[in-house]
Amino acid sequence: MHRKKILFLLPYPLHKAPSQRFRVENLLFLLDGKFEYELSTFLSEDDWKILYQPGHHVQKALGIARGFLRRAALVLFGSFRYDYIFIHREAAPLGPPVFEYILARILRKKYIFDFDDAIWIPNTSAQNKIASRLKCFWKIRPICRWAHRVSAGNDFLVNYAEHSGRKTPATRIPTVVNTETRYNRIKQHQEGRVVVGWTGSHSTLKFLEPLMPVIQRLQKECDIDFLVIADKKPDLPLSDWQFCPWNEQTEIEDLLKIDVGVMPLVHDAWSEGKCGFKLIQYLSLGIPAVANSVGVNKLIVEDGINGFLADDDDRWYLSLKQLITDASLRKRMGESGRAKMVAGYSISSQSEAFLGLFS
Known part of the structure; x- marks a missing residue:
C-alpha cells in the first residue's frame, strides 16, 4: 500500500x-x-x-x-x-x-x-x-x-x-511532552533547602528582571537557592544563585533540581501568544509553579490547585513563600499539576489531533 x-x-x-x-x-x-x-x-x-x-x-x-x-x-x-x-x-x-x-x-x-x-x-x-x-x-x-x-x-x-x-x-x-518516557518522573518534595527555578532561552531571560526584588527579599528570609537553566548565562543581582547550561541529555535531571518553578511574563499581546511551555515542563514533573495570569498561563495554572497566579510583587512573594515553607503543599500541588498535564498536555492526549492534520 x-x-x-x-x-x-x-x-x-x-x-x-x-x-x-x-x-x-x-x-x-x-x-x-x-x-x-x-x-x-x-x-x-x-x-x-x-x-x-x-x-x-x-x-x-x-x-x-x-x-x-x-x-x-x-x-x-x-x-x-x-x-x-x-x-x-x-x-x-x-x-x-x-x-x-x-x-x-x-x-x-x-x-x-x-x-x-x-x-x-x-x-x-x-x-x-x-x-x-x-x-x-x-x-x-x-x-x-x-x-x-x-x-x-x-x-x-x-x-x-x-x-x-x-x-x-x-x-x-498545545505544546506537549512525553509523560510516558522522558517526563515520566515525579519530583520528590522533602523538607530542607528549597530551589526556586526558571528554565528558558536567552530571548526570555529579560522576564526574570522584574522578579529579582522578590527573590532578593525571599533570600533574606528563607533558606533558598535560585536556579537558572538556559542557553546563556544571565547577570542577576542575587548573592546566591546557580546557572545550569541547558543540555538535552540532562534536561530532566536538571529540571528535577527545582522545587518551585516560576514563569514571569508581562501583560501584552506578545505574552498572550506564549504557550506556557515552562509551566508544562514543571507541572509534568510534579513541580508546582507560580506565573503571571496572562494568556494560556491562566488555563494551565489553577490558582491554589497546582500553583499560584501572581501579578504584583506582594502576590509573588506570598505565593512563593507559601510553597517554600510547606513541603506537603508542594507535593500536593505537584501531583495535581502532573495529572492535568497527562490529561491535556501529553503526547498521548494530542496524538489524534496531530495525525488529523494530515488529512
Missing part, C-alpha cells in the same frame, strides 16, 4: 530549539508505519552556532544565503514528491512568504502551518536588530490563509489564524 509522504520544513538544526523539538521532532514517532517523512532544516549546525553571537556578520549572511538556496531548490524541484508539506513557524526566516506562496498558489501543494508564538509581532533583541528589519512580520497572516491546515499552540493564536481569511478552522494543539 502506498504511504503518503510528508516533507517537514524546519527552521533550526535538530535537537536545538525547544519549540521545534517539542512541537515537531518529539511527535515524529506517531507517523511511523502510517506515513513516510523527511526533514529539511533551514540553518546548518555551524550556522546555528554563531547565529546569536555578536559579530560574524559575513558568516551569518552566508549561512542565511545557503539556507535560501537549499530551500529554493527543495521547494521548486523536490516538493512534488510529497503529499503534504509541514512548515514550522515559517519556510524562511527573512523576507516575504515566497516559498509558501509558491507551494500553495503555484504548485498547489497542501502545506500545514504550525506556530506557537505571536510571531507576527516584532520582538527585537540586540542580536537580531538588523535582521528584524527584513523579517516581514506581516507575512504570517497570508501564510495562515493559504495553508491547508493550521496548528496553533493556544486559543489566542488560533483566533489570529482564523481571522486571516482562511476558510477552514485552525486546530489548537
Whole structure:
C-alpha cells in the first residue's frame, strides 16, 4: 500500500530549539508505519552556532544565503514528491512568504502551518536588530490563509489564524511532552533547602528582571537557592544563585533540581501568544509553579490547585513563600499539576489531533 509522504520544513538544526523539538521532532514517532517523512532544516549546525553571537556578520549572511538556496531548490524541484508539506513557524526566516506562496498558489501543494508564538509581532533583541528589519512580520497572516491546515499552540493564536481569511478552522494543539518516557518522573518534595527555578532561552531571560526584588527579599528570609537553566548565562543581582547550561541529555535531571518553578511574563499581546511551555515542563514533573495570569498561563495554572497566579510583587512573594515553607503543599500541588498535564498536555492526549492534520 502506498504511504503518503510528508516533507517537514524546519527552521533550526535538530535537537536545538525547544519549540521545534517539542512541537515537531518529539511527535515524529506517531507517523511511523502510517506515513513516510523527511526533514529539511533551514540553518546548518555551524550556522546555528554563531547565529546569536555578536559579530560574524559575513558568516551569518552566508549561512542565511545557503539556507535560501537549499530551500529554493527543495521547494521548486523536490516538493512534488510529497503529499503534504509541514512548515514550522515559517519556510524562511527573512523576507516575504515566497516559498509558501509558491507551494500553495503555484504548485498547489497542501502545506500545514504550525506556530506557537505571536510571531507576527516584532520582538527585537540586540542580536537580531538588523535582521528584524527584513523579517516581514506581516507575512504570517497570508501564510495562515493559504495553508491547508493550521496548528496553533493556544486559543489566542488560533483566533489570529482564523481571522486571516482562511476558510477552514485552525486546530489548537498545545505544546506537549512525553509523560510516558522522558517526563515520566515525579519530583520528590522533602523538607530542607528549597530551589526556586526558571528554565528558558536567552530571548526570555529579560522576564526574570522584574522578579529579582522578590527573590532578593525571599533570600533574606528563607533558606533558598535560585536556579537558572538556559542557553546563556544571565547577570542577576542575587548573592546566591546557580546557572545550569541547558543540555538535552540532562534536561530532566536538571529540571528535577527545582522545587518551585516560576514563569514571569508581562501583560501584552506578545505574552498572550506564549504557550506556557515552562509551566508544562514543571507541572509534568510534579513541580508546582507560580506565573503571571496572562494568556494560556491562566488555563494551565489553577490558582491554589497546582500553583499560584501572581501579578504584583506582594502576590509573588506570598505565593512563593507559601510553597517554600510547606513541603506537603508542594507535593500536593505537584501531583495535581502532573495529572492535568497527562490529561491535556501529553503526547498521548494530542496524538489524534496531530495525525488529523494530515488529512
